[in-house]
Amino acid sequence: MSTNGLIGRAVKRVEDKRFITGHGNYTDDIILPHQTYAVFVRSQYAHAKILSVDTSAAKEMPGVIAIYTGADLANTNGVPCGWQVNFKNGDTMKEPKHPLLVADKARHVGDAIAIVIAETKEQATDAAEAVTVEMEELPCVIDAAKAVQPGAPLVHDDVPNNKSFDWTLGNPIEEVNAAMDQAAHVTTLEFVNQRLVPNAIEPRSYNSSYDPVSEKYTLYTSSQNPHLIRLLMCAFVLGIPEHKVRVISPDVGGGFGSKIFHYTEEALLTWCSKQIGRPVKWTSERTESFLLDAHGRDHVTKAEMGFDAEGKIVALRVKTYANLGAYLSTFSSCVPTYLHGTLLQGLYTTPKINVDVTAVFTNTTPVDAYRGAGRPEATYLLERLLDLAALEMKADPAELRFKNFIPPFDGVQQPGYQTQVALQYDSGNYEGVLKKGLEMLGYADVRRQQQEAANNGKLVGVGFSTYIEACGIAPSAIVGALGCRAGLFESGHVRVQPTGKVSVYTGAHSHGQGHETTFAQVVADKLGINLDDVEIVHGDSDSVAFGMGTYGSRSLAVGGSAIIKSIEKIIEKGKKIAAHKLEASADDIEFASGRFTVKGTDKSVGFGEVALTAYVPHVYPKDLEPGLDFSSFYDPANFTYPFGCHIAVVEVDKETGKVSIKRFVAVDDVGNVINPMIVEGQIHGGVVQGIGQALFEGAEYDENGQLTNASYMDYCMPRADDLPMFETASQVTPCPHNPLGVKGAGEAGTIGSAPAIVNAVIDALWSGGHQVKDIRMPLTSERVWNAMNS
Amino acid sequence: MNTRIQVTVNGVQYSHMVEPRLLLVHYLRDVLRLTGTHVGCDTSSCGACTIHVNGKATKCCTMLAVQANGCQITTIEGLSHNGDLHPLQEGFKECHGLQCGFCTPGMIMTAADLLQHNPQPTENDIRHALEGNFCRCTGYHNIVKSVLYAAEKLKEHAVVH
Amino acid sequence: MQLAGKHVLHAAPTRVWAILMNKDTLAHIVPGVSRLEQTGDHTYKSILDIKLGPVSGSFTGNLQLDDLQEPSAFTIKTQQNSKIGNANAAIAINLTPVGDNDTEIIFDGDVKLTGMLASLGNRVMGGVSNTLAKQFFSNLEKELDKEPAP
Incomplete structure (x- = not known):
């Protein structure tokens, strides 16, 4: 395939302009018509029984629209885990419910007990302070090695020894022990790899709305993988139809993993938006981020x-x-x-x-x-x-x-x-x-x-x-065999517009990685066109076919490969169109530097002209569909x-x-x-x-x-x-x-x-x-x- | 109970009735809809909300809107003139001084304050001046280079004129 | 959080004891008391206004003097709630005579914090508790100075 030298070059980023001028569009920047604001009542205790939740006074406060507690969501699922690991003996891991609001007991500081929705954030904050929660503190356990000791407090009453699973990999332990016994020197280290807080500088933010006419939800979420959130939320938590849910991750201010996960607030706000018939927004405060973003x-x-x-x-x-x-x-x-x-x-x-x-x-x-x-x-x-x-x-x-x-x-x-x-x-x-x-x-x-x-x-x-x-x-087959409950492929859709400009829809999501530049470099290089003629679209489930998102350093290796597959299909079809125009056989057409050429001749036609012909197919191969638009999925080997x-x-x-x-x-x-x-x-x-x-x-x-x-x-x-x-x-x-x-x-x-x-x-x-x-x-x-x- | 404030933001005069507890950052973001100024924390620790108040870099997440009454304010949206990027904005793009872009407005506004009173800073001066602004993406290396780039650009500019 | 220390007062244990067991003087001695209402023998409802570094708040709760061994030992138990978090403390206090007319007060106990007090206030808690302890003893000294020793 041809290249115009864009691959491998330190091209300045195309996305920078909006960020350096203050025109980025992060979730918290969005205010929807009839916007309402949510504030949570959270547990101050690491482990405590909830004896009572009294919202009556709070409900009377100015501006309050609704307050929901765990009791209101008793029949709603919790957020799921996406990877099943089995115990050494083959038993399935212990996977207790992670409810959207806790009703029985709080299991860590910050566990959500109630959500308060009001006309303004200040009113919601005031009302949340008026919610009275009676709790009975229980003994708690913090350290992993201590948690498995007999007699340790149980985080989940039905998980003995607090053990979700045990697991082993590698050579049989007897063989390893024997080799270790033979060693001339053994170095031993006992250590703690300490707990870290990811601390993306943009706090998590969600804004969910529901349109009763089209019965469609829209969730703006500061997520690394909007399609995955939609899938988990629709299929596993709320049981709402996936085609009636649009999830958009606009500019996202850093993730580092912490914005992969489907958090309770995403599903809860979506549920609430239908209950009250208005958009609900919540943006985490920094201390909430510390207490709630996965460590x-x-x-x-x-x-x-x-x-x-x-x-x-x-x-x-x-x-x-x-x-x-x-x-x-x-x-x-x-x-x-x-x-x-x-x-x-x-x-x-x-x-x-x-x-x-x-x-x-x-x-x-x-x-x-x-x-x-x-x-x-x-x-x-x-x-x-x-x-x-x-x-x-x-x-x-x-x-x-x-x-x-x-x-x-x-x-x-x-x-x-x-x-x-x-x-x-x-x-x-x-x-x-x-x-x-x-x-x-x-x-x-x-x-x-x-x-x-x-x-x-x-x-x-x-x-x-x-x-x-x-x-x-x-590779989906490998991770599937290892317990992953999702495939980990990626989609890449390349749409050549009639004028030869190119829109690329990727399921990867950029939150600092610069996909709008790198992916455009790849596409422009492979099609032999200008970088400016390529636009990368990501982060919207209504425009991108599907996507597993960005994490595990996967975007280019998996997402980029999906785009390459679509580009190959475009060049393949382009050759047929060019061959027809040039009165040659498609097998004799070469594509290089943005031109389709009959091998060994100077007869050629440009990429733009082929694109136009695909959409204005007056002189066109009989058995070929119009259009120049391909979508591909790539599953790595x-x-x-x-x-x-x-x-x-x-x-x-x-x-x-x-x-x-x-x-x-x-x-x-x-x-x-x-x-x-x-x-x-x-x-x-x-x-x-x-x-x-x-x-x-x-x-x-x-x-x-x-x-x-x-x-x-x-x-x-x-x-x-x-x-x-x-x-x-x-x-x-x-x-x-x-x-x-x-x-x-x-x-x-x-x-x-x-x-x-x-x-x-x-x-x-x-x-x-x-x-x-x-x-x-x-x-x-x-x-x-x-x-x-x- | 609400108080009237008059402020000039990026050269435009505004007059609004505001709640006394309204923070300046929320006035800028929610009332004026200038959302380039960001909120990363609520303790003046991250610097994402840095703007210029009467020419000085100020973290506006811990300043009340009423305290800004009568002030001249510049936000990231007001830094470039007539479509020309400020040398710092140019520097951040040229030197890849940003990734997710969330800390960038605050980082640029802080650096702009530095360059006002120290037009030729050393690497150490820059690191010291930016120590009140968190960036979780870049490791600061390219941010330092971006500010050096801007300082050089400003020097060339001064020589030309 | 552990809270421990000692302080010598220029008064005999019996006098110190009497002042600590008196509701009116106790209200002057405990730092930040804006209301103290007796609900039983040595049990009180209280409202305290306390500033702990970056966080300040109004606390409501109860205060109880327990395990009384006149005039040498008792325990202060308190549970305080506020919008910025809750504090739960049990502090053992020992009064030991020193010389003819002095008392050494030794206190030792544990304070449990939740909410913002724990997540934001912890860093300054050591300093704040020292300040509160100092205030407590200086208030106590003032009370002792009010009525001359018999």
Whole structure:
């Protein structure tokens, strides 16, 4: 196929103009005619019986239109979980109801007890304060490992030991134990991968309306996947007809996973809009976001890695308790299992691996996918073990990795790599990224500087992380076999207008990723037309056929491939039209640089003319339909497997324990790159979210289940002055199984960066004689200081 | 109970009766329908609501509309003139200083204040000036470059004129 | 949250005890009291106006003096509700004679917070409780100064 060189170019983003001039259109910017506003009455307790809810006084307040409680929704379903995981013994996971409003008891702080709808938000707020709720506080459980102990309070009365499921993957445990027993050295790490709050800067917002004449609902939602929300809400929660529901996700201000899930408020507002016959809007306040947007991570893990005398890894054994929070959020069950356990091969030839996961309910905010989702947890575990093992065995961490890397394979000449944990990697050159990283760093110099610093009483450390992830989610047949209750294909519809301009409808959703630019680059390149002649449409279930949305770094690998399929159909049909015009056989027509040409001649016709002919078919092949408009669905053959190498150099202040990042080198291989500027931007942002986990962030619950840092004043996120400029580079190992050869770049940075930072801090401490194995993230000055001085 | 306020926003005079508890950000967004100014928190921590009040960068999620009576206000919508982008707006586009765009208006307004009193900032000056604005997408790297770009652009402009 | 500390007062335990058990003086001593209404033996309904850093609020609830061991020990139990969250506390108070005419008050207890108090106020709670404790003792000293020692 032809190209005009748009693929691979750092084209400036077409969507920027509206954002830099203040003309973005986010859900909270929308006010509909006869708009009403909702405010929730929420539980202040982590675990409490609801004795009574009295709304009588509130109903009399000015402007109040309606108040609903759990009793009004007794016959309505809860929001579903989209992935079924089975117990080791084959039993189905425990999947208690997640109601839209709780009637019996609250299971985490923020659980919704009543919704108050009024003419203004202020009136709704006043009335919500007048709702009287009598509650009886119950003992609560916060920690996943404690929740499974006998006698722990039960979050759901019908879920024994708070266990949603237990799960294992890999080689039989006996084989792993035997290999571990034979190991010359075993490195053990027991650690917490702490709970994070995603914190997209745009709070979640919904605005739902109902038209009694057409009997049609319209929901504006700050979602990463509007069609998925429509499907779940119609089919599983409200039982309303899908063709009578339009879901629109306009501009969305960041998601990072937290806006994938179908939240109770979406369905409840939609239900309410019909009850009152007016549009209902709710926008989360920041503290509500902290209490309700699904959190990420929260694993308690013991991991052991065995090495032979030469430093080759011989076995890996992992036991994890995953905290699910109070309810199963949409994809929560697959995160600690199929997105975590399956990544424990890492980049290494480890022959024996076993992972065991127990997933537990607690009286906390539900936990689900947050940027990386399971893969950062897997990478953190592996990469911490490797750097620690190098320290313990007095080996060089880079050398130790070279010794254990899977050798390069392109997935075409050499087959994909079959792991011990169910996946088959597509293509990889793992030593390549580390070599490049070491060169960029000037490794020998940095180690020399570290030694000099140590001689001068300063603590400098170098930390490595060589990661892999599985994204481009996902082949439907494979995820279906693993319990996913949805297909994970994508749709791509290309409509050539009569004048040759092109509208593209994609089921992917951009909330910062820049699809309006990258997808347009792909289409313009393949059709040989100007970028300006392509418009990307997304986020509206009435204009886009279907879509699974954007998460798991899937948009280009899956959504882009669907568009390519439609483009191929357009060129195929275009050839027939051109052949008829040029009085040649379609087989003799070539398409290049926007022109259809008879092979070996100068007879040609332009793309625009062919488009016009398709819609004005006066002189036209007999058996061909008019029009030039194709829709395709693409279901990937495999996951894609980006990988990379992140290296951090830090200095630890001896007096205060403060960590400063001196350098951060990232070499990422995300396959072919459509727009290097956008990919680099994704890496920067991803890296900083990983740095945030390593040094700053963490949800802190007190023993009563109160989230004690539920505001931006209390929850520490990276700010501009906490960070250095980054040194980034890319390597390209194309994906062998999708037409663009792309792998995905959205999560890579977050997956790779956190262990590099923590490893660097640990290395710095060892350089000063403090042989510390682990410091609990985030590595605040206080924790680092305590680790040095204990 | 309601109070009359008179404000000039992006060069246009407005007069409205407002509730005393109405926040300035909601006045701009809901009354004037200037929705480029965003609300990311309610504690003046994220900076998405930054505008200029009498020429100074101000987080308007914790300022009452009545406090703005008699003030000159500039929002992101009023930053470009005659269709020409402000050098900062241009810088953010050129250097990929934005992704989801939600923090961008506040980020640009804060940076504009910086460049007013420090036209040639260093990387550190910029990082320090922007530490009251959260961006969750970009990692700040390209935002710093965007502001450097704008400073350079303004310098060229000053030389030409 | 743990709340503990001690303070020495220039008065004998019996005098301190008497002031703490008197409804009128108690209303002056507990910080932020805007109304204190006796509902039984050592049980009260209260309205408190308290500012805790970024959050301030009016609390309604009950206050109870329990486990009375005159004049050496008792427990303050209180449950306070407000729009910004609820506070639930049980604080054991011990009065120990020091020398001839002084009393050391040792307090130790647990405060449970919910709502905005927990999610936004927690960070400043340590400081606020110290301030409230200081106010409590300075108010108590003022009451002791009002009537000279017998």
